[in-house]
Every structure is written in C-alpha cells, then in structure tokens.
Amino acid sequence: MGIPWGMFLYAYTPTTDEAVLVEQIHQKIDELAVQDGDSIELLYEQIIAIRDAKLLIDNYPEWKLFILNDLQQYLFENYIDVDQWMDLTSDGSLHKFISKGVWFENQYYIPADLVMLFPTPSLSLAVSNELSYMMISERALPWLQELATAFESKFEYPMLINSAWRSFEFQRDEFTQECRDSWLCAEAGFSEHQGGLSVDINGMFGDPYAWMAENAHRYGFHQSYQNGSEIDGYGVERWHWRFLGVEFATELHEAWITFTQYIRFQETWSYNPETQEEVNWL
Ligand SMILES: [Zn+2]
Numbered sequence: 001m002g003i004p005w006g007m008f009l010y011a012y013t014p015t016t017d018e019a020v021l022v023e024q025i026h027q028k029i030d031e032l033a034v035q036d037g038d039s040i041e042l043l044y045e046q047i048i049a050i051r052d053a054k055l056l057i058d059n060y061p062e063w064k065l066f067i068l069n070d071l072q073q074y075l076f077e078n079y080i081d082v083d084q085w086m087d088l089t090s091d092g093s094l095h096k097f098i099s100k101g102v103w104f105e106n107q108y109y110i111p112a113d114l115v116m117l118f119p120t121p122s123l124s125l126a127v128s129n130e131l132s133y134m135m136i137s138e139r140a141l142p143w144l145q146e147l148a149t150a151f152e153s154k155f156e157y158p159m160l161i162n163s164a165w166r167s168f169e170f171q172r173d174e175f176t177q178e179c180r181d182s183w184l185c186a187e188a189g190f191s192e193h194q195g196g197l198s199v200d201i202n203g204m205f206g207d208p209y210a211w212m213a214e215n216a217h218r219y220g221f222h223q224s225y226q227n228g229s230e231i232d233g234y235g236v237e238r239w240h241w242r243f244l245g246v247e248f249a250t251e252l253h254e255a256w257i258t259f260t261q262y263i264r265f266q267e268t269w270s271y272n273p274e275t276q277e278e279v280n281w282l
Helices: 007-011 016-035 040-048 051-059 061-079 141-155 168-177 206-219 246-255 259-265
Strands: 114-116 123-125 135-137 159-163 198-201 221-223 240-243 270-272 277-279
Touching: 016 061, 061 246, 061 259, 123 141, 135 141, 141 159, 141 206, 141 221, 206 221, 206 246, 221 246, 246 259
Parallel strands: 123 159
Antiparallel strands: 114 135, 159 198, 198 240, 221 240, 270 277
C-alpha cells in the first residue's frame, strides 16, 4: 500500500525542502503557462524533467501520486475557470456527478431525452449489445456523431460503440452476471451509463486512444477514469467517455484533471477506497 488516501488534501505537510521544491514547480508552471497556455500535458512533461523533481520522484516513487496530485490541484486552482454554480446534483443535469458512493437521487432514474443511437457511416454499434439499450441523451448525440465523423476521417474506420445508456435493471444484471469487480464495474444506481451521457468505445489503444485523449474534449467528451481507483474510484477505463459539454470537458482537459478530481478539489466529496466510506456528500 502506498500513500494513504486523504494525505493529498488533508494530512500531508511537506518538509521545508519539499515545500521549496513544490513552490519551484508552481513557479515553473506559471512561467510555462504564459508561454504555452493550452498544453498542460506538455507543461507536465517539462515539469517532471526539472532535475530535482525527477530526482524526488525517482527516489521516492510513493511520492509520485502526491506530486501529481499537487500539480493537478495547483492547475485546478489557478487555471480552471468553470462556473462553480453548475448543477452537480440533479439527476437530469448535464453535470450530474455519479461515482462509487454517489448515486442518483432516484435510483431508478431514466433520462427524459433518450434517443436511439442509429448506426451511421462513422458510427457502428456492437451487435453483442441489446439494441434497445443503444440509446443516449439527445444532448450528447450530435456531438457523438461529430466526434465519430472526425475519428473516422482520421483512422478510416468507424468508431464502434459498445455500450451507451443502461437502465438500473440492466446495470444490476450486468454487475451480478458479467462483472463483480466493483473497482471496474459500477453497481446499479451508481453507473454513469444510467445518466445517458456515457459511452463505451471499442479499440481504445495506441493511436486511436491517443487521438481521443487529445481531441475528445473538443466534442464535449471526457475520459472519466484516468488515474486508477485511488483517485477516480474506479480502475483506468480507456473505453469509457462521458459527455459533459465542450466548455467543461475542455476545462478539465486543460487543467489535466478528471471530473472526480474536480469534485475532490472542491472538497465537496471524497471517497475512501480502503474503508469504502463516503465523506462530505454532495
Ligand atoms: Zn462505461
């Protein structure tokens, strides 16, 4: 077991040397951000190349998460500019936050604006899934189609959607029959899929994944689970993309954080995977 959960935000006080280093890293971010405001990944690559930071990470690998988290919190506090009053709690909200330990107000919630996800030249649907579940929120559909069109023009094959909206009952059956690993699969009532704004996409490896990571936000999509269960509540899921709207997805992309980190950095929600306790409910 590495660093205990909670250390990042609440418990850890750096030594003087560490505090100096962290301060230097923050100054570097400010300098670099002025020169290249839209590439946080590049900033991060440059920052970890700073000799002392690299040394620290190499000598104390258990610190890597701390440093990453510190960087991301700094970026969040200084470079993210999202409406703090957006609605994170109403079941039908575009920004409804759902995760392990945070469920729908109505556990049987069904989006009112579901539409069929018909195959198009750029978009194909996995035949293994019930077609009746190939539905998505009308708010996300045109953006998904644009994303798929851009994807196909890049890779010359259609984007394959494996799963979209899932009802409470579908998720319950899938969880009990297909996947009982609660770090990889959501229990019924806790799945982003139930909100009608998430899709699973096949083939998210290599170049197609790299392209998505760089471009999906331009179409409003965000990879919900990027950092592992200690940070995001679930293991890394390269296939799972959530529609959040272009503005918010872009802010998250540029601050190099996930939706879950956004929530955590506001300190309105945290989840302890060791004890499975939820703290500070939304
Ligand atoms: Zn998914």
